[in-house]
Amino acid sequence: MSLFLIVALPFLGALLPGLMNSAGRAACAGVTFMVSLLAFIGLLTHLPAVMAGELVTARLDWIPLLGLNVTLMLDGLGFFFAMLILGIGLLIIAYARFYLSREDNMGEFFTYLLLFQGAMVGIVLSDNVLLLLVFWELTSLSSFLLIGYWKHLPEGRQGARMALTVTGMGGLAMIGGMLLLGQIVGSYDLSVILQNRDMIQASPMYLPALILILLGCFTKSAQFPFHFWLPHAMSAPTPVSAYLHSATMVKAGIFLMARMWPVLSGTPEWFMIVTTAGLITMVLGAVIALFKHDLKSLLAFSTVSHLGLITMLLGTGTAFGAMAAMFHILNHATFKAALFMSAGIIDHKAHTRDIRRLGGLRHLMPVTFGIATLAALSMAGIPLLNGFLSKEMMLEEAAHTALFGMPWLVPVMATVGSLFSAAYCFRFISHTFLGPQRTDYPATPHDPPAGLWLPPAILVVLVVAIGVAPFLAEPFIKVVTASVLGDAAALPTAHFKIWHGLTTALYMSMIAVGGGLLMLLIYKPALNIWDKAPRPEAKHIFDAVIASAVSLARRIIAPLHNGAFTRYAAIMTVTVVAVGYHAWATGTVGAATRSVQPANLVQIAGWLMLVAATCGLVVLHRNRLLSLILIGIVGLVVSVGFVFFSAPDLAMTQLTVEVVTIILLLLALNFLPNHTPVESSVLRRFRDGTVAVAAGLGAAALSYHYLLRDTVAPSISDFHLANSYNGGGGTNVVNVILVDFRGFDTYGEIIVLGIAALIIYALTETLLDGPVRARLLNRKPDQPRAGGMHPMMMVVVTRVIMPVVLMVGFYIFWRGHNVPGGGFIAGLVVSIAVVMQYMASGFNWTSARLRYPYHGVIGAGVLIAGLTGIGSWFFGKPFLTSDFTYVRIPPFEKFELATAALFDLGVFLAVVGAVMLSLESFSRLSRRAHVTDSDQPMDIDPSRDDTQKAEG
Amino acid sequence: MEILVASAIGILTAGGLYLVLRLRTFPVIMGISLLTYAVNVFLFASGRLTVGAPPILGDATTYTDPLPQALVLTAIVISFGMTAVVVMIALGAYLGGDDDRVDDPAPEDAL
Structure with a gap:
């Protein structure tokens, strides 16, 4: 495989x-x-x-x-x-x-x-x-x-x-x-x-x-x-x-x-660090394990100890040490997994893992007893079990290792580690299974179903098999060792055997096992000494370190990042201005390469309007309705500016967006207070003003600078101008860029727009389902309401104008490829027409006539645009490659058919859906239970029954 | 003429930032709208100013730079979507908390 x-x-x-x-x-x-x-x-x-x-x-x-x-x-x-x-x-x-x-x-x-x-x-x-x-x-x-x-x-x-x-x-x-x-x-x-x-x-x-x-x-x-x-x-x-x-x-x-x-490995640094860490871990883990009462804690520290043993073996840097390490990894994995599973069984059946509440389980859980005892004896290093073999090899290796120039240090430490290791294994067996049967177990323990004891049993079979017949594992471990050693050392020739003769390692092993048994006998007094001895508690130290790191981070972050939006905005602005000033002061600025174009009175008048509206907005921003009107003026001047500077597409877009934005803000203002109170001090306003003016000066200076200079590198725009008609089939280069050259960008953008609309819809739903609902229902409008809900003039005009606007939208859409227009603008125009129906004839009337939900319209738009892109795959072209042809259907003029138009249709639908879904969500908020939106689309309608009755 | 456009960008930026630094949601939204105009005009002006040469292919010899226009066109539409989301969030916060302050007093364990 x-x-x-x-x-x-x-x-x-x-x-x-x-x-x-x-x-x-x-x-x-x-x-x-x-x-x-x-x-x-x-x-x-x-x-x-x-x-x-x-x-x-x-x-x-x-x-x-x-x-x-x-x-x-x-x-x-x-x-x-x-x-x-x-x-x-x-x-x-x-x-x-x-x-x-x-x-x-x-x-x-x-x-x-x-x-x-x-x-x-x-x-x-x-x-x-x-x-x-x-x-x-x-x-x-x-x-x-x-x-x-x-x-x-x-x-x-x-x-x-x-x-x-x-x-x-x-x-x-x-x-x-x-x-x-x-x-x-x-x-x-x-x-x-x-x-x-x-x-x-x-x-x-x-x-x-x-x-x-x-x-x-x-x-x-x-x-x-x-x-x-x-x-x-x-x-x-x-x-x-x-x-x-x-x-x-x-x-x-x-x-x-x-x-x-x-x-x-093999360097003094490696030897010092790895062997020392391993040795300390091995002894420390073994000692702590002996005094743990929770079965799993005991096993956890014994794992720490055995990992230290393996690390120490790797640290010695000899081939024999590496082989012993590999062998012990195998042996440790088998007996330790079996032991953990046994501890789990005991916990599962006796409902406690506290060794002080256990004891005498051997008759109640004979199978578990057998498995756990064999595994634990192997861990203790008893002959005929696999733990004995690798432990012998470890002791053998330790006996030949001199650390810090002291030949006795490693052997003695290794023996002490093994001694404690044997001791906690014996304690695990005797305090859990041996001794008198008790009557106060939290639950009466018994052997579990086979599903629980079979997995550890399989491992114990391995423990015994390797222990009795080590030559079975030898070829495999030697292959593993060979790949560890690589070219750095030759494979050791030693064989895995139970009996090596009376070696130093065997004596060390005997001391360890004997000492372990002795330790079990004097366990009570030893535990007393241990409990009285002061020991650092790792968790407290860890928590203290973490807490101090958190408080340090908090001290650094809090002044910058206190959750106040105005503070971030101010800090960011000041930073940008400072960095920009630094760049300007230290960099070089080339001479102006473009000449200043003259301005006439009309342009100056437009500029004055913009300045007046912006300054007025800043001064009068507390009156919210007025500020809405002023920002409308800014938008209009910007649109006119786009027309003047050869950007008809932008002007059309800006103008239509302006309309829907103002409607949106009006809908929102319906709920928000009409006035902004004075809260900030004069000093603060002065500070904000300084920051704003500095940034404004920076922006103006930067703009002025580049307006008078040509681009440093040739622009890619020439490519677009040259290929727009030949490659994209359209003469409106802006539109061709949108639907063809940069179609993938546009595709992403309509998705973003759709997501924004869906967020608004979701937020509205959440608001209407939550506690806000009751508040909305009980809300009393703070403004006097206009008399007629659906004035007849407006209703009639919007109805009459609807097909005309749709026609205009259709026209703008189709001409977009060649002259100003296209999906974005057409979508906005059609949205405005539909919004006008809502405004004139009411929410109910319009919703009732709505055939497709706006989510669906957004989805259809994105889908159509995406499918158009995928369509080019069938012709072996990359995603969104467009094609076009010219057809002539009498009696019409010859006209162009382009796949880009299909893509633009997707854009159109996504824009309509997104704009309408946003505005509809806002207006849903304003529908209150006790003001029934009249079912009648017109307040005064001579043909209606109730009007006739009222008149009669 | 360049000085008019550059100063307009500067004034829109300054006004927008001043309003963004206010303490209630509505002026902040107004400020973001002003900043949007400033950024859009700034981006648009990166194509340099050309009068009377729209990027509609015909018999003319020079055209203005179409690329910034295409970028700004989508930016205008997206900025509508973003404004709508921000307004909705502001509205939800106001209706939920009966308060349209931008800076809630931060709880101590906010970090």
């Missing part, structure tokens, strides 16, 4: 659980299981190639200019991790099916799980570090969703947030490290990076890159001092804990250290 498919399957499959949710829990889990199984089988098809030492690759260029390509590779290491992720994933899915209760949304859970699975598989198969980073961040996000799956639990939410913060910050550091690495090598392809050990280690950027990458790995794999998030993530459902914290997410950091091992 293609590597692409293996990575893509979980992501694609993530769509299914949500869809199957209503089909029942079994179907939902079943489809998830099938998706994972497919990917797993696909992975297994590559097993022969991987065992033969081949490298399976797949490549797809994504953004080659950035060096970001979808390149995947599958070698021993990638196969090993992918197998753990998918294989244990299958068991977890089966387990979760029975673990989750009926109240839990299973579709949501499995969607998150598959997303996480896909991201993890992506990490381990990536051959491009940038792609790897994308998947890395995806695991942080999807694990956040999984850890916080029980949204009703505050611990779940806090734990998820902490995990996201810590791993997310590590991810950020790692992005920096990976970019540095890519810069050193000159490629972001892992396979290239891995070939350049000497170049990387000789680079001065090696140490920064190493530290940044290790920050990413340590946060993800919960290494000291970032270990604290993992126990808090235990508030997740147990299947999540078993999956994320045994086999997958926390192993991602380990995976990356192993992946980068050939190029990063």
